[in-house]
Amino acid sequence: MRGLIAFGLLAVAAIAASVWLAEHPGLVVIDWLGWQLSTSVGIAVLALVVLLGLGILLYRIWQAVMGAPGRLSQSAKLRREHRGYEAVTRSFAAVASGDAEEAERWARKAGELLGDQPLARMVMAEAAEAxxxxxxxxxxxxxxxxxxxxxxxxxxxxxxxxLEAGEQEAAQDFMRQAYDxxxxxxxxxxxxxxxxxSSGDFAAAEKALxxxxxxxxxTREEAKRKQAVLRQAKAQALAAEGKASEARRAASDALSDEPGLVPALALKARLERDAGDTRRAAATLEKGWARAPHPQLAALYRSLRADxxxxxxxxxxxxxxxxxxxxPESEIALAEAYLEAKxxxxxxxxxxxxxxxxxxPSQRGCRLMAEIEEREHADRAAAAEWLRKAEGAEPDATWICRQCGTQADDWSAHCPNCxxxxxxxxxxxxxxARTLPVAAAPAAGGATDAEVEVVEPELVPEPEAPKRAG
Ligand SMILES: [Zn+2]
Structure with a gap:
């Protein structure tokens, strides 16, 4: 539409100019270096316009010819970059799927194609680490x-x-920079x-929390839990140094964050008992039992009165x-007390x-039942039968590491293995429970069935892939 208007205006201007030139006729004479040219003003103006148009056209052609190599190299560069990004994608995918060699190959390619770009550096770093x-x-x-x-x-x-190289100080330095x-x-x-x-600096750890x-x-819960475990670790360290009253205070602090923390309840009650304060120890254990009934607490409670x-x-x-x-822990504690009282x-x-x-059945339950049969009826056979059952029963609970599956008799803030x-x-x-043909099974006493149940209480999960958290 705009073009049409412009064309219309131009046509009107051209017609007006020709009419004006026709109404004002004249002659243009050029006399130069022995040449002579004479023509009407109209023709001279037309020739001028044609020359101008030709000049513009020539300039455009010259521009196009000169710019061609630049445009060609530009498109080659774009293609190169495109291949570089593809190599980055492939390398990252290989890192994520655990193929270090493939990751390295594509990272090198990305480096060649993308040069010193941060993206290429990133993928090369990731591949090298993988x-x-x-x-x-x-x-x-x-x-x-x-x-x-x-x-x-x-x-x-x-x-x-x-951290992986065990350079704690360097790690701390990088973290400080990250924190800043x-x-x-x-x-x-x-x-x-x-x-x-991990370096035992409890004060700094609490500050970080x-x-x-x-x-x-x-989250609030996460921070509280971590603080409780930290304070309990401190309480244990103090108790090991013989600083009983300070250890008691630290265990109390741990319980204020996590009232059901069994090791803190046990340590506090033990220290109270050892200090001769059995009344307070009993109160600690009763309060703890309401939240977390645990055999260790029951044993401590029994130990409060010796004879x-x-x-x-x-x-x-x-x-x-x-x-x-x-x-169940309440019922077991009662069963044990009644058994003792015959x-x-x-x-x-x-x-x-x-x-x-x-x-x-639990191993503990079977063992208690064997004892009851033995003491009530002096029934050796029945007792032996219960003890046999105990072998195949659910193993007693113990402290087990969530990460590596290691078992420990006592609780500690850190897994003794990992x-x-x-x-x-x-x-x-x-x-x-796995079934094995009897020939492959180790000599299982009295097992005449075709299949034998193999119990692996110390099953350790597969080692985890290198940790990349944090
Ligand atoms: Zn562990």
């Missing part, structure tokens, strides 16, 4: 420190590499906590178990209530 070439990975991360957009990423990689750069990054706060607690909580990098009449003990245990009636009927009743003898923080949980070891 291939456990820490020196090369560190070199790429260091180069990435320069660009502001990849600085935090580079610091995270360098921290990880330093972006203090509310969750991995920075989490790592700061881990580093200080508070900071994480303040910056909302951790006690069995019937008096039954009364006392009843007071404890009333804090959590119906819980009240066998009651002992059986509570064992049954603990579901320790039903479809999935050093993971707060990874021990109280549960029965996983029992894997």
């Amino acid at each position: 291939g456990e070439d820490r020196v090369r990975a560190a070199r790429h991360y260091r180069a990435l420190l320069e660009a502001p957009e990849t600085r935090l990423y580079a610091l995270r990689g360098l921290t990880r590499l330093a 750069l972006k203090p509310d990054t969750p991995w920075v706060l989490d790592r700061l906590f881990q580093l200080s607690e 508070k900071e994480a909580r303040r910056r909302r990098a951790m 006690e009449d069995p019937l008096a003990r039954v009364k006392r245990i009843e007071k404890l178990t009333a804090k959590h009636p119906g819980h 009240l066998f009927g009651e002992a059986r009743r509570h064992l049954t209530a603990a579901k320790a003898l039903g479809e999935t 050093q993971a923080f707060d990874s021990l949980e109280w549960r029965s070891p996983r029992r894997v």
Whole structure:
């Protein structure tokens, strides 16, 4: 539409100009270097317009010819970049799927195609780390420190590499830099906590927790749990040094964060008992039993009065178990007390209530039942039968590391094997029932069935892939 209007206006102008020229006729004469040319003004103007148009056309052609190599090289560069990005994608995919060699191959390609671009550096660093070439990975991360957009990423990689190499001080230094750069990054706060607690610096670890909580990098529950475990670790360290009253205070602090923390309840009650304060120890255990009934607490509660009449003990245990009636641990504690008092009927009743003898009997339940048969009726055969059942029963609960499956008799803040923080949980070891043909089975006493159940209480999960958290 606009073009049409412009064309119309131009046509009108041209017609007006020709009319005006026709009304004002004249002659243009050129006399130059012996040449003579004379023509009308109209023709001279037309010739001028044609010459101008020709000039513009020639200029355009010249421009197009001169610009061609640039445009060609531009498209080659784009193609190269495109291939580079494809190599980056393939390398990252290989890292994620655990193929270090493939990752390395594509990372090298990306490096060739993309040169010194941060993206190429990133993929080369990741591939080098996947291939456990820490020196090369560190070199790429260091180069990435320069660009502001990849600085935090580079610091995270360098921290990880330093920790893997056991260079605590270097790791701490990189983390400080990361903290200065972006203090509310969750991995920075989490790592700061881990580093200080693993080096036994409880005060710094608590400070890191508070900071994480303040910056909302951790939920309230998570922070409380970690703080409780930290304080319990401190209590244990103090108790080991013989600082009983300080240890008691630290355990109390742990319980204020996590009132059902069994090791803290046990330590506090033990220290109170050892200090001669049995009344307070009993109160601690009763309060704890309401939240977390546990055989260790029951054992401590029994130990509060050394030479006690069995019937008096039954009364006392009843007071404890009333804090959590119906819980299997309450029923077992009562069964044990009744058995000691030779009240066998009651002992059986509570064992049954603990579901320790039903479809999935527990080893503890079977052993107690054997004792009842032995002591009540002096029935050796029945007792032996229960002990045989105990072998195939659900293994007793113990402290087991959530990360590596290691079993420990006592709780500690760190797994004795993999050093993971707060990874021990109280549960029965996983029992894997596998059926083997009898020939392959080890000499199983008296097993004449065609198949034998193999129990692997010490089943350890497969080793985890190298941890890349944080
Ligand atoms: Zn472990």
